[in-house]
Amino acid sequence: MSKEPNQSEPIEILRELGLKEYEARSFVALTRVPQGSAKEISEIAAVPRTRVYDAVDQLQSYGLVDVQHSTPQRFRAIPVEEAVALLRREFDDRFDSLRESLEAVEPVGDEALESGANVWTTGGEEAITSRATQFVDSAEEEIVLVLDGGDDTELTPERLLDQLRAATDRGVTVYVGALSEGTYEEVRARVPGVEVFESELEWLQPQTEKESERIGRLLLVDRGKVLLSSISSGSSNGETAIWSDSVGNGLTIIGRRLLAAGLDREAENLDNAERGAGSHGETEGENRDG
Amino acid sequence: MSKEPNQSEPIEILRELGLKEYEARSFVALTRVPQGSAKEISEIAAVPRTRVYDAVDQLQSYGLVDVQHSTPQRFRAIPVEEAVALLRREFDDRFDSLRESLEAVEPVGDEALESGANVWTTGGEEAITSRATQFVDSAEEEIVLVLDGGDDTELTPERLLDQLRAATDRGVTVYVGALSEGTYEEVRARVPGVEVFESELEWLQPQTEKESERIGRLLLVDRGKVLLSSISSGSSNGETAIWSDSVGNGLTIIGRRLLAAGLDREAENLDNAERGAGSHGETEGENRDG
DNA sequence: GCGTTTTGTGACGATCCGAGTCAACTACCG
DNA sequence: CGGTAGTTGACTCGGATCGTCACAAAACGC
Structure with missing residues (x-):
């Protein structure tokens, strides 16, 4: 170049x-x-x-x-x-001012925040990683992570891996489904205690060639929090994620079922848990390929 | 609301x-x-x-x-x-990219740079301080600095004072003319070896009330480099400086004469030195307004 | 069930700012 | 004295943004 x-x-x-x-x-x-x-x-x-x-x-x-x-x-x-240093200083000042002024006027709402009760979407790789990290941080029992690695974008940055390891260290069971060799090895090396399964989740990748979107990461924490990101190869914005930290919603059900294929080797019983829920059919049955 | x-x-x-x-x-x-x-x-x-x-x-x-x-x-x-951190990271990346790309395409000119042979002007407090610091750094014998302190702007930032002290430490004679009490004391405290004179240079301050510009700093290094900054109180840009690192031009002559009023107590002989030079006028006398 | 209100999408004109051109004024050179 | 180059300001054009509106879809109240 x-x-x-x-x-x-x-x-x-x-x-x-x-x-x-x-x-x-x-x-x-x-x-x-x-x-x-x-x-x-x-x-x-x-x-x-x-x-x-x-x-x-x-x-x-x-x-x-x-x-x-x-x-x-x-x-x-x-x-x-000198020029770069000058500009950098200038913007540093702005960031400081921004934080101050934002924190100064923040209090206006009086309603208590009802944290996490629904499905949200987030844009941008940075922000999504940040959210994913928070999820991993909050894990108490179990983390399931499926990655579509082996590409340009860096979906498993340092801090996320660090948090994953921290999770294993504090007793959280971590399952990782890697769809590519590279990701597989990398995660295995960085997070010793992880349970890695080469899942049967290949269908997460583009099912129809024409689609310009593919799955980026799929994260399920403590059977209650779910994050699913897709990456659009188009000219528009890059990674977009939908996520929820509340149990019992449609996304969680779907997420569980998605993971079941790979997970039932490790823990077959859980599959039954939401099979009942799945049987009566979610309205969210999007993308149910024939 | x-x-x-x-x-x-x-x-x-x-x-x-x-x-x-x-x-x-x-x-x-x-x-x-x-x-x-x-x-x-x-x-x-x-x-x-x-x-x-x-x-x-x-x-x-x-x-x-x-x-x-x-x-x-x-x-x-x-x-x-999180938001501030996100933005900060984003811009940090840009700065890095900027530096890389700038350094990558820099070589184009073939003419050797004839550094410092004339009068330049610089804008922005940061850039001016940077230039002043360079001047002080390069001083080998003598530094003369006149400040119009006692106002909002910080014309004597840490690094400049540090460089001043470093100059005295390496044997450079430093004269400082302070136009306000605050500046006087501050400089004296920070730069022990300095010769401070309360000059008769009050005329540096706005002579006509209507003028919206006033002198910011006046720096003379080794009788050859001069930096003179003015601060416009108007709505436009703030500090502007003219400077030169070559001897023998009109600005230097003027600068010397300006300082003479305060300096001839300390070193009366130097006043005579350029009195002769100033009389017959330099060919570089550009900007000879009036 | 039906009408009304709220929400979401798209399109449209108005306005502002920057890009690009031109002409006039000034300073330098022969 | 005239020609050339340098410099400044005014002008038009186009795109992006701001602001408003109209309309379809969904939710709500009766």
């Missing part, structure tokens, strides 16, 4: 950090040359000459470039190291 | 972090209540009800809120702590 230095990447990032197109382009151009005039910048950055001045003016007020008020003017970017 | 004026601050910050107006408002509203429906959010956040859905949808893809797909839908913000 080092074929053609994609100089559009830093521009993109700088835009995300709040710079305008011209500002970002001009700055990147300036980092590629010891110093430059408006004309040179215009040529390197593909920015209209007459707009370079505005852009650089802004950049200067940010402290990212130095300006020489000669004729013609000459511009110079501060070292990359 | 009750609109506290300060709840607009987190919204502002969130916008700076890339969220849209409605997204920011909705999120802040959600942090103020354990959970809420679209209607409630609409009322708290002053966002059109029908647009709450779009906003929350985005927030969910960011991982900042959880969505309950019931009827009516219910929304819930992740804890503030």
Whole structure:
């Protein structure tokens, strides 16, 4: 990927950090040359000459470039190291302010929070991992985790594995169903006390080729909390998860049944437990392939 | 209901972090209540009800809120702590990527950099302090620093004072002209070996009341490097500095003469040194306004 | 069961900001 | 003195966002 230095990447990032197109382009151009005039910048950055001045003016007020008020003017970017450090500090301050101000105005609601009584959905790999970690943390007896590993995304980050091990250490039984060799080995190595089963859950993977979504992770904690994430390969957002921490809802029933195929080797009796519940048919019977 | 004026601050910050107006408002509203429906959010956040859905949808893809797909839908913000951490991580990644990509494409220029041969201007307190610190660091013999302290802005941050002391430790003579009592004392306490003079430089402060700019700091290093910053009280950007690290230009001459009033007590002879130079005028006399 | 209210989805116009172009003004050079 | 290059400001255009509305679907009350 080092074929053609994609100089559009830093521009993109700088835009995300709040710079305008011209500002970002001009700055990147300036980092590629010891110093430059408006004309040179215009040529390197593909920015209209007459707009370079505005852009650089802004950049200067940010402290990212130095300006020489000669004729013609000459511009110079501060070292990359310095620039990144500058921006980082700036945003760090914002994060601090954000937390303060958010915590300051938070109290408004008076109703007690009725935590976990239904099914929620969460987006974003980070947030989902966070939720999964919380679930694992709260486990008292049993954890069942099925992963569709062996791909690009990192569904088993350090902290999640750490929490899994912590769970085993405190006596929680951990079952892991791995759908790929890599995940299988990795989990086994990191979490010694785990019970790994190569489940018969291959059907979790795309059943119809056309579908652009596939299962990411499936987590069942203490037979009451369930998290199921899907990953859309489309251009839209990445991982989305539905989860619940309350027992007795449809999702839990489904989750149990999904896991039953792999679990009944380990604990056959539990299968019976919700077989009764399943027999009268959930309305949630989505995706029941023929 | 009750609109506290300060709840607009987190919204502002969130916008700076890339969220849209409605997204920011909705999120802040959600942090103020354990959970809420679209209607409630609409009322708290002053966002059109029908647009709450779009906003929350985005927030969910960011991982900042959880969505309950019931009827009516219910929304819930992740804890503030978590949200800030999430955003912080996200931006940290961007900074890393930025640095990598910037350093990857940097080499383009072929002309050797002719460092410091003229007058530059820099914007932003951070960047200016950075530049000043570099100057102090490079000092070998003498440092002259005049501060207009006694105000809101922090023109003498820790690191600058530290560098000043380091300079004295390595044998550099440091003169400090303090225009206010507070600055005077602070510098004296932090930098033991310093020569402090209460200069006759009061004229550095606004001479005409209408002017909205005043001198921030004036730094002269080794009789060759000069940094002069002004602070505009206006609505525009804050501190701006002009500086040069080359001897013999007009700014240096001016800077020396400016300091002469305070310095000739300490070293009267130097005043004569550039009196001759100033008389016949430099060719670099750019910006010779008036 | 039926009508009303609330909720969710989509579309539409208004508005704002940034991108891009142009022309005029100023400073430098021959 | 005229030509060239540099610099600034004003202008148009387009896309994104804001704000409103209309309508279908679902829930609720009688």
